[in-house]
Amino acid sequence: MNTPKKEKDARFGKFGAVSFTTLTKVNDFVDYLQDGKVMATRCKACNTTFFPPRADCCHCLSSDMAWREVAGSGKLVSYSCLKFAPIGFDGDVPYSIALLDYGDYRVFGRIDSNLSLDDIKIGMPMMTVANKLPNGQINYVFKKA
Amino acid sequence: MRSVAIIGVGQSHFVRSYPGAIRELVFEGYKEAMTDAGITAKDIGASVVCSAPEYDKQRSPAGVVAEYLGLNPQPTFYVETLCSSSSTGMRLAYSLVASGLHDIVAVLGFQKMSEISSAESQERMGRGADIQWESPFGTMMPAYYAMYAQAHMAQYGTRPEDLAAIRVKSATYGQINDRAVYRKAVTPEMFTNPEDKMSGPVASPLRVGDCCANADGASCIIVASEDKARLFSKKPIWILGVGAATASVNLTGRDLFTGLRAAEQAAAMAYAMAGVGPKDIDIAEVHDCFTIAEIMAYENLGFAKPGEGPELIRSKATYKDGAIPVNVDGGLLSKGHPIGATGGSQVRTIVLQLRGEAGPMQVKDPEIGLVHNIGGVGIYGNVTILGNQPAGGKR
Numbered sequence: 388m389n390t391p392k393k394e395k396d397a398r399f400g401k402f403g404a405v406s407f408t409t410l411t412k413v414n415d416f417v418d419y420l421q422d423g424k425v426m427a428t429r430c431k432a433c434n435t436t437f438f439p440p441r442a443d444c445c446h447c448l449s450s451d452m453a454w455r456e457v458a459g460s461g462k463l464v465s466y467s468c469l470k471f472a473p474i475g476f477d478g479d480v481p482y483s484i485a486l487l488d489y490g491d492y493r494v495f496g497r498i499d500s501n502l503s504l505d506d507i508k509i510g511m512p513m514m515t516v517a518n519k520l521p522n523g524q525i526n527y528v529f530k531k532a
Numbered sequence: 533m534r535s536v537a538i539i540g541v542g543q544s545h546f547v548r549s550y551p552g553a554i555r556e557l558v559f560e561g562y563k564e565a566m567t568d569a570g571i572t573a574k575d576i577g578a579s580v581v582c583s584a585p586e587y588d589k590q591r592s593p594a595g596v597v598a599e600y601l602g603l604n605p606q607p608t609f610y611v612e613t614l615c616s617s618s619s620t621g622m623r624l625a626y627s628l629v630a631s632g633l634h635d636i637v638a639v640l641g642f643q644k645m646s647e648i649s650s651a652e653s654q655e656r657m658g659r660g661a662d663i664q665w666e667s668p669f670g671t672m673m674p675a676y677y678a679m680y681a682q683a684h685m686a687q688y689g690t691r692p693e694d695l696a697a698i699r700v701k702s703a704t705y706g707q708i709n710d711r712a713v714y715r716k717a718v719t720p721e722m723f724t725n726p727e728d729k730m731s732g733p734v735a736s737p738l739r740v741g742d743c744c745a746n747a748d749g750a751s752c753i754i755v756a757s758e759d760k761a762r763l764f765s766k767k768p769i770w771i772l773g774v775g776a777a778t779a780s781v782n783l784t785g786r787d788l789f790t791g792l793r794a795a796e797q798a799a800a801m802a803y804a805m806a807g808v809g810p811k812d813i814d815i816a817e818v819h820d821c822f823t824i825a826e827i828m829a830y831e832n833l834g835f836a837k838p839g840e841g842p843e844l845i846r847s848k849a850t851y852k853d854g855a856i857p858v859n860v861d862g863g864l865l866s867k868g869h870p871i872g873a874t875g876g877s878q879v880r881t882i883v884l885q886l887r888g889e890a891g892p893m894q895v896k897d898p899e900i901g902l903v904h905n906i907g908g909v910g911i912y913g914n915v916t917i918l919g920n921q922p923a924g925g926k927r
């Protein structure tokens with residue numbers, strides 16, 4: 388049987404205002420994101436949840452993973468509002484990067500640009516929401532829970 | 533394992549933009565260290581070359597460096613752990629000598645950051661974080677450390693004035709260090725005056741004055757076995773403890789945001805190996821790439837309890853005449869931070885202090901010194917303890 392020549396699966400290049408990675412085994416993350424879902428992976432063998440999602444489990448060496456939605460709210464661990472940006476992000480400033488703690492995993496990302504800094508307090512509950520960017524790219528942001 | 537000592541130290545002036553090639557820059561640190569040690573190239577068994585490769589146009593710089601310094605045909609190799617590359621080089625040199633594989637090893641650190649623009653350099657250093665999952669959000673080094681500062685402030689009430697006080701101290705000593713890139717005074721008022729450049733926001737709560745100066749520079753440390761140290765050196769400085777640890781690159785893997793876990797762990801290892809504790813340290817060089825980093829270092833090294841780091845700077849305990857002088861050469865903030873050269877420069881400062889040769893920066897009769905050098909945002913933690921007597925020797 389003739390197998391058709393496989394196209395390069397570069398879906399991950401859609402992730403973030405500027406992406407630095409195109410090929411990864413967790414490319415489905417981007418499809419879920421496009422459907423409005425932020426996903427983690429869970430090792431089917433030892434049940435560990437990973438965010439960011441991984442294709443391989445470093446605890447039990449299994450590569451049998453299931454997708455699991457990053458649901459509910461996490462606590463804001465810390466954040467910083469940038470007034471300078473690296474090349475490629477200049478148009479976005481000011482913007483805030485932040486970390487949420489969901490208990491058995493944490494999520495790193497950006498705070499929704501519609502939120503005022505005055506409304507942001509360390510320890511507050513926030514949720515992770517898929518977000519389409521003006522240039523056709525896609526990421527996720529943290530909103531008030 | 534054999535006892536290991538440092539018999540020569542050198543560094544170039546740290547400058548904004550070095551008017552020469554990388555090999556010529558490295559030569560400046562090498563020449564001073566070799567003169568200091570009183571040895572020639574044929575005495576050196578191997579060289580370890582340290583830098584952060586994202587700044588280098590030259591691929592595999594160890595080869596050209598060894599050639600230019602006349603270190604062929606001895607083995608040479610390159611090592612990298614971002615901003616702590618030359619501390620990692622020191623760790624390797626220590627093990628090469630302690631194991632008996634080589635008797636004398638040269639550790640050569642360098643960085644010519646001016647090869648690329650500042651924005652480009654921020655972007656490249658940012659890629660020292662997780663490029664798959666963090667960089668797409670537009671991250672950069674100051675913003676990561678700013679997240680630690682924000683958490684420290686929220687948990688312990690650390691104030692922007694405390695951060696400014698760290699910079700004021702660094703500038704106090706940068707002014708008397710002729711190798712420093714930033715030789716001017718800094719006052720607390722500069723941080724509150726909106727007209728002053730120092731107060732300009734970078735990544736909240738960090739301001740321009742909270743961030744270290746980019747620089748071009750080179751450092752060189754000559755590491756030797758006990759026999760060679762006694763043969764060549766009147767004042768060998770002994771490596772008593774070397775600690776190194778790592779933490780996850782992605783912040784999602786971290787469990788502490790008011791300090792650096794890898795620094796704590798590296799310190800515990802170095803103290804245990806040296807058989808000393810924080811109270812035995814007479815002088816320290818810590819990795820103050822940002823002001824908050826020095827406050828966290830006080831706590832991670834055990835000079836202060838968690839949350840009490842700001843008290844050390846408020847009481848001036850870390851000034852030259854204080855209980856535990858820290859970064860009295862200007863630190864990364866004023867002396868400058870040429871990534872791959874930084875660890876070696878910190879070691880040089882402590883070696884000169886322990887020999888009593890630190891000139892206007894000299895503290896009174898230190899016997900044991902410590903170097904804390906961090907790669908990335910707490911990815912690579914390195915702590916080295918040095919003494920003017922060998923392990924078990926009289927103090």
Ligand SMILES: [Zn+2]
Nearest residue numbers: 430433444447
């Ligand atoms: Zn597993």
